[in-house]
Amino acid sequence: MSAAIYAARKKLSVEIIADKFGGQTSLQPEVHNYPGFLDKDGLVLMQNMRSQVKNFGIDIKEVGQGIKSISSRQENGKEIFILEDKNGDTYEGKSVIVASGKKPKKLGIPGEEEFYNKGVTYCATCDAPLFGEKTVAVVGGGNSGLDSAMQLTKYAKKVYVLVRSDIAKGDQITQDKLKEIEVVEFIMNAEVQEIKGEKFVNKMIYKDKASGEEKELDVEGVFVNVGMIPNSDFLKGFCELNQWGEVVINPKTNATSHVGVFAAGDVTDILEKQTVIAAGEGAKAALQCYKWLASN
Amino acid sequence: MVNIYTTPTCVYCQMAKEFFKENNVSYQEHDVSSDAKAREEMINKSGQMGVPVIEVEGEIVIGFDKEKLMELLDIK
Numbered sequence A: 001m002s003a004a005i006y007a008a009r010k011k012l013s014v015e016i017i018a019d020k021f022g023g024q025t026s027l028q029p030e031v032h033n034y035p036g037f038l039d040k041d042g043l044v045l046m047q048n049m050r051s052q053v054k055n056f057g058i059d060i061k062e063v064g065q066g067i068k069s070i071s072s073r074q075e076n077g078k079e080i081f082i083l084e085d086k087n088g089d090t091y092e093g094k095s096v097i098v099a100s101g102k103k104p105k106k107l108g109i110p111g112e113e114e115f116y117n118k119g120v121t122y123c124a125t126c127d128a129p130l131f132g133e134k135t136v137a138v139v140g141g142g143n144s145g146l147d148s149a150m151q152l153t154k155y156a157k158k159v160y161v162l163v164r165s166d167i168a169k170g171d172q173i174t175q176d177k178l179k180e181i182e183v184v185e186f187i188m189n190a191e192v193q194e195i196k197g198e199k200f201v202n203k204m205i206y207k208d209k210a211s212g213e214e215k216e217l218d219v220e221g222v223f224v225n226v227g228m229i230p231n232s233d234f235l236k237g238f239c240e241l242n243q244w245g246e247v248v249i250n251p252k253t254n255a256t257s258h259v260g261v262f263a264a265g266d267v268t269d270i271l272e273k274q275t276v277i278a279a280g281e282g283a284k285a286a287l288q289c290y291k292w293l294a295s296n
Numbered sequence B: 001m002v003n004i005y006t007t008p009t010c011v012y013c014q015m016a017k018e019f020f021k022e023n024n025v026s027y028q029e030h031d032v033s034s035d036a037k038a039r040e041e042m043i044n045k046s047g048q049m050g051v052p053v054i055e056v057e058g059e060i061v062i063g064f065d066k067e068k069l070m071e072l073l074d075i076k
Helices: A002-009 A042-055 A124-131 A143-152 A172-179 A275-295 B011-022 B036-046 B066-072
Strands: A015-018 A059-062 A067-075 A078-085 A090-093 A096-098 A102-104 A135-139 A158-162 A184-187 A190-197 A201-208 A213-217 A221-224 A228-230 A261-263 B002-006 B027-031 B053-056 B059-062
Touching: A002 A042, A002 A275, A015 A090, A042 A059, A096 A275, A124 A143, A124 A221, A124 B011, A135 A143, A143 A158, A143 A172, A143 A221, A172 A184, A201 A221, A261 A275, B002 B011, B002 B036, B011 B027, B011 B066, B027 B036, B036 B053, B036 B059, B053 B066, B059 B066
Parallel strands: A015 A059, A096 A261, A135 A158, A135 A221, A158 A184, B002 B027
Antiparallel strands: A067 A078, A078 A090, A102 A228, A190 A201, A201 A213, B002 B053, B053 B059
């Protein structure tokens, strides 16, 4: 969004191609650390950005399934980039700024795909209210897992939090709060093996890593919070990615290894993944992109 | 008649409602976080638990599928 705003201010012709508008920030019920933004609701922040972008006359193409591939062709000695979305539609440009963010990582276990939206979900903000008076499990002891558990305590009658190791990585303050809530039960050293059910989830199997024993939990909901992976599949072989699939950028210029392609925000190898940082990175990328276009 | 099943925290529910307002589509909202009957109804109709679920003249749309809604509501 910020890249588009900066690029539009430089009178570049811009189009935003997105899977869906909003991104991770729009799913945050409380944003307390975006300077100048007092509203707190992440969706409002993103809607404000969208209005700002629209005021510059920039079109946001929401293509649903995201970008499938990137390629290029030569025209008058210059490289023209071609993006193809998963519907087969193509978009061309003289430069590309990749700001595709991250998406929730999957567990990769049997039953996960089959029961997606049938008890398995990756978004407590979206789905927690559907689990009123039900027993649920949160997989993951990082901050997002703990946040999910916290949201679920408002609705569910029982919330198990399964953590892979013997300590949860999330903030101690949240852990302490959760431990005081009666419906919450932490299960440590738990490796989730399978999600089972009929029409909907009714069971989860996990291995107790301490004893090696396989155990069952009767749950109707499984909230998966085991980290995020960058939306960078389409760039494989086109730009350098690091071992986690993040786009490697020059931190000063946001240039990727492919000349003419820039990247910004959570999809890149910058160390801190924060809305305000991503916004700043987008602005940086757009200004560098403008300079590069002007000199080429 | 358009029915939309929502939760108060669901981002795509809010986007869908905004889309209806922009296009002057009247709709009836059912908050499945507080209305257990509506929740059952939504799960039975759609066979899943994700929100929003939108019903346009008996046809069920899961998620905020803008293109599908434009087609069903004849919006250009």
